Amino acid sequence: TLPRYFLLCVNYFFYGETVTDYFFTLVQREEPLRILSKYHRFISFALYLTGFCMFVLSLVKKHYRLQFYMFGWTHVTLLIVVTQSHLIIHNLFEGMIWFIVPISCVICNDIMAYMFGFFFGRTPLIKLSPKKTWEGFIGGFFSTVLFGLLLSYVMSGYRCFTCPVEFNNDTNSFTVDCEPSELFQLQEYNIPVVLQSVVGWKTMRMYPFQIHSIALSTFASLIGPFGGFFASGFKRAFKIKDFANTIPGHGGIMDRFDCQYLMATFVNVYIASFIRGPNPSKLIQQFLTLRPDQQLHIFNTLKAHLVDRGVLGSLEDA
Numbered sequence: 001t002l003p004r005y006f007l008l009c010v011n012y013f014f015y016g017e018t019v020t021d022y023f024f025t026l027v028q029r030e031e032p033l034r035i036l037s038k039y040h041r042f043i044s045f046a047l048y049l050t051g052f053c054m055f056v057l058s059l060v061k062k063h064y065r066l067q068f069y070m071f072g073w074t075h076v077t078l079l080i081v082v083t084q085s086h087l088i089i090h091n092l093f094e095g096m097i098w099f100i101v102p103i104s105c106v107i108c109n110d111i112m113a114y115m116f117g118f119f120f121g122r123t124p125l126i127k128l129s130p131k132k133t134w135e136g137f138i139g140g141f142f143s144t145v146l147f148g149l150l151l152s153y154v155m156s157g158y159r160c161f162t163c164p165v166e167f168n169n170d171t172n173s174f175t176v177d178c179e180p181s182e183l184f185q186l187q188e189y190n191i192p193v194v195l196q197s198v199v200g201w202k203t204m205r206m207y208p209f210q211i212h213s214i215a216l217s218t219f220a221s222l223i224g225p226f227g228g229f230f231a232s233g234f235k236r237a238f239k240i241k242d243f244a245n246t247i248p249g250h251g252g253i254m255d256r257f258d259c260q261y262l263m264a265t266f267v268n269v270y271i272a273s274f275i276r277g278p279n280p281s282k283l284i285q286q287f288l289t290l291r292p293d294q295q296l297h298i299f300n301t302l303k304a305h306l307v308d309r310g311v312l313g314s315l316e317d318a
Contacts, residue, residue, distance in 0.1 A: 002058065003074040005051050010078045013044035014086040022093050024285050026167050084261040087268040094271055096176075097161040101152055101213055102267045105220035106259045108147045113140030113225070128232045132225075141221035148217030149210050156184045156207040183209045183275070212275070219266050224259040231258035 020027055020037045027033045036043065059067055091098045117136025125132040155161045163178040186205050196202055235241065287295060306312035 002051060002055055003070070005054070006048075006074055006078060007082070009044065009047045009051060010082045012047065013041075014082065015089070016040045016044065018086070018089055018093075022165065023167050024282060028285075028289050080261070084265055088264045091264060091267050091271070093165050094276070095162050095164050097152070097155050097209070098267060098271065100161065101148060101155065102216050102220065102263050103260055104151055105144050105148050105213075105217045106224050106263050109140045109144040109217075109221045109224060110228075110259070112143035112147075113137060116140060116143075126229055128229045128236065132229075137221075137225070141218070144217045144221045145214060148213040148220075152210045152213035153207060156209050162209075183207065183212070212270075215270065216267065220259075220263055223266070224263050227259040227262035 016036070017040065019033075020040060027037045055067075055071055088099070091102075113132070113136040115136075116139025117131070117133045120135040120139065121133030123134040124130060125134050125137050159178065159180060160176055162180055162184040163176045165174055165176055166178070167173075168175045184207055186207060188203050188205050190203055191199060191201055231243075235243070287298065290298070303312060
């Protein structure tokens with residue numbers, strides 16, 4: 001019962017944060033949701049403390065070690081699975097392309113590494129996975145980078161893949177339609193002099209997202225497989241071949257996601273570090289929920305700042 005209770009608490013905490021971040025306007029319109037949003041972290045902590053006290057009260061003599069063993073495993077499992085699942089949801093809200101391209105790169109690398117290893121593999125890569133070879137590892141890398149560039153080029157032309165999910169106040173619904181950002185607008189790039197004689201071009205047109213896709217596919221090829229090595233070591237430690245037998249010949253669902261979770265975490269960190277900036281619409285939504293005197297104070301502060309920089313004066317002249 002307690003592991004299921006902690007699973008419920010962790011999901012409530014993470015997805016409550018997501019709802020507050022992405023659906024702020026909708027939350028502010030509903031009184032119950034507004035209260036839950038305001039005290040969300042306190043409620044989440046209170047729920048966790050309740051579970052902690054329940055665990056202490058459930059301790060039984062001669063079973064202490066087993067109970068603490070299960071308590072520790074519950075927290076580790078929640079940290080690995082639920083936390084990273086939460087990051088996947090965040091990636092989805094940034095646009096479907098941030099979800100589809102990374103997982104496709106992992107799948108492509110898995111397939112191509114197997115193909116290159118099957119036909120050309122001679123040199124063992126790591127003892128944890130005796131069938132993995134350097135030939136497959138290197139062949140999978142180049143294949144995945146090329147695949148990521150092509151898939152990114154195709155998907156960058158469709159708004160349904162590139163636009164983030166937003167709540168439309170006018171239609172009272174969620175929309176996936178926007179003016180494409182600079183990441184998804186074709187731009188001209190100069191080809192390095194070394195490659196000009198090879199390809200015969202001086203410039204080429206491509207989406208900026210394709211450059212980011214190189215980073216994503218490189219991670220999927222070079223670091224992503226270590227998620228699989230980690231899973232192999234874990235299974236060897238417990239002397240099991242697969243996590244389950246859900247998929248004949250491939251093990252359980254977790255056997256297919258050992259690299260995906262690591263990839264999802266990287267994508268979330270990558271977006272936060274190099275892509276995401278201040279969101280004007282969210283700032284305006286939060287500004288409108290303030291008291292009139294707070295709004296006026298912010299307005300005067302912003303006006304004084306713009307006047308000092310000369311921006312407001314130039315706008316008035318125009």
